[in-house]
Each structure stands twice: as C-alpha cells, then as structure tokens.
Amino acid sequence: MNRICLQLFLSFFKIGAFTFGGGWAMISIIEKEIVDKHHWIEREEFLDLLAVAQSLPGILAVNISVAVGDKLRGMKGSIVAAAGCILPSFMIILCIAIFLTPDLIKNNPTLSAIFKGVRPAVVALIIAPVISSAKAAKIGWKTIVIPIGVALLIYSKWPVVSNPILYIVTGGFFGWLWFSHHVKSLQKVEKEIRKEDEEL
Numbered sequence: 001m002n003r004i005c006l007q008l009f010l011s012f013f014k015i016g017a018f019t020f021g022g023g024w025a026m027i028s029i030i031e032k033e034i035v036d037k038h039h040w041i042e043r044e045e046f047l048d049l050l051a052v053a054q055s056l057p058g059i060l061a062v063n064i065s066v067a068v069g070d071k072l073r074g075m076k077g078s079i080v081a082a083a084g085c086i087l088p089s090f091m092i093i094l095c096i097a098i099f100l101t102p103d104l105i106k107n108n109p110t111l112s113a114i115f116k117g118v119r120p121a122v123v124a125l126i127i128a129p130v131i132s133s134a135k136a137a138k139i140g141w142k143t144i145v146i147p148i149g150v151a152l153l154i155y156s157k158w159p160v161v162s163n164p165i166l167y168i169v170t171g172g173f174f175g176w177l178w179f180s181h182h183v184k185s186l187q188k189v190e191k192e193i194r195k196e197d198e199e200l
Helices: 002-017 023-037 043-055 060-099 102-107 109-136 145-156 164-199
Strands: none
Touching: 002 023, 002 060, 023 043, 023 060, 023 109, 043 060, 102 109, 145 164
16 A cells, blocks of 8 residues: 555656646656556546546646545545645745746846757647547547637637636536436337347
8 A cells, every 4th residue: 555655656746847838748747657657547537537637626737646546545645646746846836936036047048048948848748648638539530620619719819708617518518418318328228128038
C-alpha cells in the first residue's frame, strides 16, 4: 500500500513539475505515466476521466490526480496524488515570486531566451493530447465538425454562444440521452430473449 502511495506521489510530482502551458500541456505526460507506464487505468477510461476533470471546477491535473488516487488507494491515495501534483507548482511559483520579477525576465537576455524557447514546446505539448484524445474518442471526418464548430463559437466572443459552460451542459445532456437510449435498447433486447426462452 505504501509503495503504491509513493509511486502516486512521485508520478504526479513529475507531472506537476512541468507547469508550463497549464493542464492541457500536462495531458501527454499524465497519459504516459498513468496509462502507458503504470497501467493504473485503461486508455478509454482515461479519456472519460479527462472529460470529467475538464468539466469540473479546479485544476485539470489535480482533478485527474484525485480521481486516480481514489481509485487505487481511496482517500489516502487522493491526498498523496494531489499533494504530489500541487507541490512542484507551488515551489516553482514561490521561487519565481521571490527571485524573478517581470522586469528581470524582460531585461535578462538569457531568461528571455529560455522562456521564448519554451513557447513552441508548450504548443506541441498542447496539440499532442488533442490529437491523441481525438483518436481515442474515434472522432472522424463525420464528427469532427462538432469540436471545430464549438471551438469557433467559443472563439467568436458572441454573447451566450461563446460561453463554454453552455457546451459542457449540452454535451452532458446529449450524452445522457444517448446512454438512456442504449440502456432502453438493451433492456428491450433482453426482454425479447427472455420471451423467446419462455416460449421454448
């Protein structure tokens, strides 16, 4: 049990150390750690967890760490995983607040070059999980219009339709309708099978 908790802490500490770009930049690292390396959850389960973590308030990586920790070791696992995820970010931000100021970063050629070099890497870290998530969600040419349309509407800044909460609620509602329809279909098939068995 302690070994799993230590692994949770170290894995999410590694994830939390790469804070550049926010939660979406961490997704590739999170997926490699919890799906590919440790096999704590399946890839499809990770995709569902990603959708839930993105929909809930709070930091994406912390939400995922709490869910994974809870699955493996309950409350203790959640606390350990969340602490591992938060601690490096807290330490980095504390060091920046103490030692670095915006003027120092702007006027120091070395620091400016470092942050400029990080930018394209962050873009790549954000794009990579978008592509892998699209593949895992089986988004093809017929369904790609949905995420593109939603992204354009959010980007439009138009009143009401540019609010991301609208699409989270709408997506959840239609997901529930789809699930309910399939449950009813399965129940109907089960009733027909039972009826046929009774007749036999």
